[in-house]
Amino acid sequence: TAEVMSHVTAHFGKALDECREEAGLSTDVLDEFKNFWSEDFEVVHRELGCALICMSNKLSLLHDDTRVHRVNMLDYIKNFPNGEVLSEKMVTLIKNCEKQFDNIKDDCDRTVKVAACFKADAKKEGIAPEVAMVETVIELY
Numbered sequence: 001t002a003e004v005m006s007h008v009t010a011h012f013g014k015a016l017d018e019c020r021e022e023a024g025l026s027t028d029v030l031d032e033f034k035n036f037w038s039e040d041f042e043v044v045h046r047e048l049g050c051a052l053i054c055m056s057n058k059l060s061l062l063h064d065d066t067r068v069h070r071v072n073m074l075d076y077i078k079n080f081p082n083g084e085v086l087s088e089k090m091v092t093l094i095k096n097c098e099k100q101f102d103n104i105k106d107d108c109d110r111t112v113k114v115a116a117c118f119k120a121d122a123k124k125e126g127i128a129p130e131v132a133m134v135e136t137v138i139e140l141y
């Protein structure tokens with residue numbers, strides 16, 4: 001659900017600043033991670049892909065080839081309130097998006113495409129949170 005996704009986003013987003021420098025992601029492109037879900041935010045910058053890899057690696061959510069580690073991701077999501085209702089759905093959506101862009105060799109380029117695909121599909125599935133929803137839980141993490 002969008003509620004659960006707001007918790008995941010609030011927690012995951014905490015790693016953004018630790019990854020900015022190594023990813024070369026400026027605050028002009030993305031100031032706070034919650035804005036990832038904004039209608040106005042286009043998921044297009046290669047540097048965001050690099051940042052998502054860095055952030056995911058801090059939580060051990062990826063394999064060495066940067067594809068999502070299914071078991072670790074399920075465990076991670078299940079730790080949030082009602083996480084078990086979102087975990088399988090979320091991993092399925094990401095894996096489906098990974099498949100669509102498997103031909104892109106550059107890890108950062110591929111990951112930003114996967115992230116854009118995931119955002120679009122999450123909206124279609126009604127599990128994308130509003131930025132305001134993320135704001136209400138950000139203080140918990």
Ligand code: B8M
Pocket residue numbers: 008009012036052056061066067068094098111114115118
């Ligand atoms: C990575 C899980 C964190 C979820 C927080 C919300 C949105 C972020 C979306 C990007 C997901 C892309 C994952 C990268 C997979 C690379 O194959």
